[in-house]
Amino acid sequence: MNVIELKGIDKNFGHVEALKSVDLTVKQGEVFGFIGPNGAGKSTTLKVLLGILKATSGTATVFGMDAWKEIVESHKRIAYVPGDVNLWPNLTGGEVIDLFMSLQGKPDTSKREELIHRFDLDPTKKCSSYSKGNRQKVALIAAFSSKADLFVLDEPTSGLDPLMERVFQECVEEVKAQGKTVLLSSHILSEVERLCDRITIIRKGKIIETGTLSELRHLTRTLLSVTTKNPVEELAKQVGVHDVTGTATEFKFQVDSEKMAEVIQYLAPYDVLKLESTPPTLEDLFMQHYEGQDGNLEGDE
Structure with a gap:
């Protein structure tokens, strides 16, 4: 079963073509890596998938539901973690986690407590005092404490130290073992290489390669x-x-x-x-696609 299906997605902002005929299929139970430099179209694709942006053309479905027209119903089964988390400054971290968890029905308080301990978060502090890394922890704890079937993670470890990155990787492996689906957008290539079953590379709004790591290694x-x-x-x-x-x-x-x-x-x-x-590593593969004539990485801003 395909949890995510994007077909022929175009997204224009005025005269700027942000996405060009993007096709993306993610199967149930797999961890799918979505890589590219800043400005390549990763976040725009995810926002179309989540129904935050409406595609100029093409179709986007999640669990067979139209990502734009049935956004409320589809979001009941989705946990989303952006790369730059903004929280209510006057609430504590614990209160924010509880709020997010309540949106998906009865919360699993034991899982919440376990993850707070594993991510080494003080949930009694107000969010206004949190560092970027601690804000990411709040979002990750809320996501992995939920009963979601699809985890959409957009640069989720931004701001985390290496120890917390390891905890994050363990959480991804655990939800995969439960048969759940993860779409991971990241520029940390070692993370993608470690976790993902299949990978898509996007460049300047176009999908240029999709496959398992072993299938893509023929390119380098x-x-x-x-x-x-x-x-x-x-x-x-x-x-x-x-x-x-x-x-x-x-x-x-x-x-x-x-x-x-x-x-x-x-x-x-x-x-x-x-x-x-x-x-060859995923980094070798990535550099082959993105290194320009002058040796610099190319990307849309």
Whole structure:
């Protein structure tokens, strides 16, 4: 079952095309990563999905309901955490958590207390005294204490320290184990790489790649560290080989994944003594799509 379906979504702000024919499908029970630089269209897509913005054209459904026309009904099953949480300054953190939880029926107070302890939050302080990280904690505790079936998380760990990021990751893994669905928008690539079943990359309002991490790794290169008994000749001239460094018998280089077999065959006659392969990371993949001609990341502001 598809929990989220966006088909042909366009969103224009005047003459500015923020989203261009965006298609996005998220299945029940999966953690889906949505990555791109600032201004790529991530938050705009999520706001269309949540019914906060109306698409210029295309269809958006959540649990089979129209995201715009049936927003009240669909939101009963959604927990949303933005990247910059604004809270009522005169309420305490605990009061805000209770308020959010009450919107989805009878609250689970035991889960609330457990998460307050795990996120190390003082719920008696007023929100006006909270740091950005503590405001994020309030929203995350409220979300993961709810009975939501879909968690829409837009840069949810912004402002959290590494220990709290780990707690967040554990919470995502727990709701996934319960068969719930998570849509995670993030620029913390290690977080996406650790948690997500599938990934979509968006650039300048257009979806450019979707798949599992293993499926997307064909787009980038693998780093090989090699030691041979005999000196290797003309390795740098082989198709698919890049950035060769080291000596003739102990060297490192990058190889295009589709040329891996051919390069290994080329090395075999030189008596390979050691070969170490480092698979490409999501960051490598991300940089390949976003690094411009001048070496800077491109993105719409």
